[in-house]
Amino acid sequence: MKKIQILALSALLLTVPLGIVHPVYAADGTKQEQQQKRPPRRPQLTxxxxxxxxxxxxxxxxxxxxxxxxxxxxxxxxxxxxxxxxxxxxxxxxxxxxxxxxxxxxxxxxIGAVGEKAYQKDLELKAVNLERWWGIPKKVGMRYMRQGYPMHYVKVTWILAKHSDWTMDAILKDKKYGENWKAWCKRNLGIDGETYDAWIGEYKNPTYFPGKYF
Structure with a gap:
């Protein structure tokens, strides 16, 4: 009789889905994985x-x-x-x-900081900073940003023009969609990535703090 009861109990246990035996551990494991994948908090600025x-x-x-x-x-x-x-x-x-x-x-x-006024003042601010930080004439910055080029493009193009016989217009016209600047420099100026980094590195962004603010 006892043998029959034991066999019946064993059969019952085998019918219990394995997934519900360890739900807590599975959930805990997922939570731990998420915490491990989460990037560390960025250090605060001083x-x-x-x-x-x-x-x-x-x-x-x-x-x-x-x-x-x-x-x-x-x-x-x-x-x-x-x-x-x-x-x-x-x-x-x-x-x-x-x-x-x-x-x-x-x-x-x-405060009226909307529409065309806000757009033009934002461009002006960027152009002013291009001149303050790197000596790029304000009118040059305004000209290209009004054409839709971002501030970074104006900076890089201006630097490359200073190091070559290319004009800013020619550089921007020749650069292919999706082509990064290092690839463009290798294709047209014959320089490697290290030289490109050195040229750009001469013009530091005074507001850039790596790992903190960008």
Missing amino acids: MEEMQTVLSQKYFVTPEETKSLIDSGTGFRDLERAAKLSYVSGKPVKDILALKKDEPWQRVEVL
């Missing part, structure tokens, strides 16, 4: 680095940056307010005061 970014990009004084950060304003909000300040002409602190009660899109409308 106060000095935040002051550098906001003064170099948007003309906010180091003193104002420190005061606003110390009062609890997050860096990303402060950066956005600084850009809108340049576009609209409104003080940064006034823009942040509006942000306390309104979403950013509404703030942009309230």
Whole structure:
């Protein structure tokens, strides 16, 4: 009799789906894998680095940056307010005061930082920084960015033109869609990637902090 009971119990256990025996372990394993795949948090900028970014990009004084950060304003909000300040002409602190009660899109409308005006002022800011940081004439930056070329393209093209007998217009016209700059340089200038990096590396971005802000 006992033998029959044991056999019956064994048969019952065999009918239980194996997947439900270890649900907790499977879930835990998936959670651990997700945590392992998650990239590490980016290190935060120091106060000095935040002051550098906001003064170099948007003309906010180091003193104002420190005061606003110390009062609890997050860096990303402060950066956005600084850009809108340049576009609209409104003080940064006034823009942040509006942000306390309104979403950013509404703030942009309230201060007039929308439409063609905002677009042109954004281009102007980039062109001003091209000149401040690397000596690229503002009118050159405006000309090419109004054609749709990003700020980085203007910088790289200007540097390559200085190192060769190519004009900026000729470089941009010849560059193939999807072709990276190193490939273009190898094809037309006969230089390797190391030389390209050296040329571009002569013109540092004062607001770029690798691994922190870009």
